[in-house]
Amino acid sequence: MKSPTPMEVELKLALAPTGPAALTQHPYLASHAARKQTLTNTYFDTPQGDLAKARIALRLRQVDGQVLQTVKTAGQGGGGLSQREEWEWQVAGPQLDLTSLAALPPFQGELSGVLDALAPQLSTDFTRRSWQLKEGAQGQQSHIELVLDEGEIISGGYRTPIREAELELKGGEPEALWALALKLAEQVPLRPSDSSKASRGNALSTQHWPLPEAHSPAEWLHRATLALDAYHDSQQASFLSDAQQALIALADHPALDTTARSYAQALPSALDKHGQPNTAYGKAALALAHRLAYQTALR
Template identity: 60%
Template sequence: MTQHPHPAAPQEVELKLALGPGALDALLAHPLLADPPQQQALANTYFDTPQGHLAVGRVAVRLRRLGPRVLQTVKTAGQGGGGLSRREEWEWPLDEHALDQAGLAELPPFQGPLAEQIAALQPTLSTDFHRRTWPLAWQGSAIELVVDEGEIVAGSARTPIGEVELELKEGSADALWRLALALAEQVALRPSDSSKAARGHALGQQQWTLPEASTPSAWLHRATVALDAFHDSGHPEHLAAARQALSELAQHPALDDAARREALTLTAELGATGQPTAAYGVAALTLARRLGQQTALR
């Protein structure tokens, strides 16, 4: 029998990193990943109204098939930046692969205007990927390192998934930054601020909206989202927007000398293809950690 979720949500704290070409092999060769991982094939269906009410409300609803099991998940967009996110998440098992509308109605995100949209929810996109998971004990914290490879499908549009997620299970969130920096020293990667659901929604609509910016953390967030948009869309204007945001960041009067050096490294290390170098990843993570980002995520 389906177990409905408890209204009190645990907070998911994770750091998302996008992998550059060839970076996966370098990552898998990293000494921290010497032990064999747990491996899973995950098939996911996301739901929204035809008008995109959940995307506008920054809420994701997902059914996940994991072997014979079916899980329903609700996530809010949360806060963060520079790859780090803090989101509320509810997850519960289902008896069948069908949306549990009654369970949704019990949750805080659906206590307001979204309550009226539950009956209109329908599948809008899917993400199918292979997941490898390593539980790590890192500098006094417990962290789950996940590598996802697959694709997002929204209508006739597709885009690949190649990312690392570092999820804090116990300990300090700063341990996520330290672990990411240790990986970035040997692996070409970059922070990503776009969830799979947000990427899929933009892909389906063929519209990639960039956040406004005025502060250093907001300019870095805008550059990060613009790079996410460029790699999913292939539209050169998003790469140009990322470069412009990094330029604004490097010139911002609020930066101290150390932060400005990191920002200038970002402008120098973002190549013509928009792919990260190891130096770009280290600088982006160092700067995001320094800025202590708290921006609204997608």
């Protein structure tokens, strides 16, 4: 099992339909070999959704002939960046290891009584291409795993596509994640995403996509990002309108400095009528998110 206090630091990026091809053809990746895997994942919760309410994800992943059990807690961050506790270990087969699960901090207290009620609730099946990258000057390099996931979420009789990139910090400083993301955004149409695969699946099953109240610039960016995530999974036009309204409120916020405001003002017009970003959106959103990072609790 992983260490008692593991921390996953990750930057999640949703890609436009042309994004995967643009990413794999990016010149920066030309000299790096990609590893390709097929991942089958089952997420567990109680029928009442106790883990979802506690913002905890529990999954079994089948990959490369192994079964891995993973627990992730609620994230802290915003603008695509999240920091969350994560535990992962190999298990013998496609059954939950309840004994090890009971020993983890998230399952102490109120959640200690839900273990016997856990059952499969949703699945995600996707192809993953991954690259191991080094960012930064010699002697101060950070190790980043870049992954491209393409597949689908299946939950409650509904399906929605997975088309995203994740940049996970394996060693070094989080600043390296922003540097790499901005480099990719020069040629890849993308946008920050604040919704995990588990939270997307839970919302899909219930057909309910709540948006948080917003007051600060970081909160308005988070609201806009979640609204775009909700629009693409629900295809409800009201969420695209919510996203545009949040972006306008963000651009008008009195707390923004001149540079941040210029980034925010570029965002509304950089989405097409289908809510898909062009490269201008990705560059401005990431630059702004970088300035506002670590200020929002994620769902």
